[in-house]
Amino acid sequence: DQQVKQNSPSLSVQEGRISILNCDYTNSMFDYFLWYKKYPAEGPTFLISISSIKDKNEDGRFTVFLNKSAKHLSLHIVPSQPGDSAVYFCAASAVGNQFYFGTGTSLTVIP
Amino acid sequence: DAMVIQNPRYQVTQFGKPVTLSCSQTLNHNVMYWYQQKSSQAPKLLFHYYDKDFNNEADTPDNFQSRRPNTSFCFLDIRSPGLGDAAMYLCATSRVAVRGNEQFFGPGTRLTVL
Numbered sequence: 001d002q003q004v005k006q007n008s009p010s011l012s013v014q015e016g017r018i019s020i021l022n023c024d025y026t027n028s029m030f031d032y033f034l035w036y037k038k039y040p041a042e043g044p045t046f047l048i049s050i051s052s053i054k055d056k057n058e059d060g061r062f063t064v065f066l067n068k069s070a071k072h073l074s075l076h077i078v079p080s081q082p083g084d085s086a087v088y089f090c091a092a093s094a095v096g097n098q099f100y101f102g103t104g105t106s107l108t109v110i111p
Numbered sequence: 112d113a114m115v116i117q118n119p120r121y122q123v124t125q126f127g128k129p130v131t132l133s134c135s136q137t138l139n140h141n142v143m144y145w146y147q148q149k150s151s152q153a154p155k156l157l158f159h160y161y162d163k164d165f166n167n168e169a170d171t172p173d174n175f176q177s178r179r180p181n182t183s184f185c186f187l188d189i190r191s192p193g194l195g196d197a198a199m200y201l202c203a204t205s206r207v208a209v210r211g212n213e214q215f216f217g218p219g220t221r222l223t224v225l
Contacts, residue, residue: 002153009151034213043115043201043216044154089153098168099214101153 003027004092006102014110019077021105023090026071030092034099035064035075038087047088048075080109114138115217117202123223124192132187132220134202143185144214145177146201154201160185189222197224 005024013019023033031052036044050057050064050073057064063076077084090102116135124130134143141162146154158167160179174196176188189196199221203214 004153036216041218043117043203043218045216046213049213098156098159101155103151103153 002103003030004090004100004102006088006090006105008105009103010106010108012108012110013080015082016079019075019080019084019107019109021075021077021088021090021107023073023075023092023102024071025073025092025100027092027094027100028071029094030100031095032093033064033066033073034091035062036089036091036101038089038104044089077107080107082109082111085109115202115204115215117200117217117220119220120218121221121223123225124189125225126194127191130189130192130222132189132200132202132222134185134187134217135183136202136204136215137183138204138215139182140204140206140215141182142205142207143179144203144205145185145187146203148199148201148219149197157187192222192224194224197222 003026034049035047037047038044048059048062048064050066055066066073085108087104087106089104091099093099118133144159145157147157148154156168157171158177174190178186199219201219202217205214
């Protein structure tokens with residue numbers, strides 16, 4: 001049973017435009033969320049996180065939005081750069097428990 | 112650079128032949144994790160160690176075992192690999208096993224079962 005879902009396997013965006021990656025979850029007990037970025041032949045690397053007490057967290061070009069009522073979060077990248085091309089994983093956890101990962105969205109930023 | 116290292120990067124084994132994957136870390140983190148990721152699927156946690164305490168996920172098959180002889184090293188043993196065990200195996204570490212602490216991943220070992 002997939003508790004964290006990324007329904008878009010892939011996304012293509014022009015360089016300079018905004019990339020929006022979406023993630024939905026089913027477990028209302030989740031209260032901490034992370035985004036990881038993965039390049040080919042490398043392990044996932046931490047990108048940005050948000051706890052459920054916030055609805056927005058920003059770090060440079062990356063912003064994560066959390067809508068608890070909709071059980072939805074999104075990652076915005078603006079402006080998108082070719083180096084952002086990678087697979088992005090959303091992950092969620094409840095207190096004291098493991099992280100559950102989504103299946104990933106492959107982002108391609110076209111120069 | 113502090114990092115998580117996995118060896119080998121690619122492992123080929125035969126059906127039923129035991130195989131061991133290794134992970135080492137220079138981060139001095141007290142928690143180490145093993146994930147299995149099959150093609151187009153999410154990484155799935157198999158088990159983790161909090162220092163020497165072993166925590167097995169309820170749905171992890173008995174075919175999968177783990178050892179952590181010291182802080183730096185952790186091994187994944189697959190006693191009798193089946194074709195369904197072909198996957199990418201990711202090792203990760205974190206400072207503590209609570210939310211809010213990001214996990215640092217190794218590059219993974221891709222296991223092929225013939």
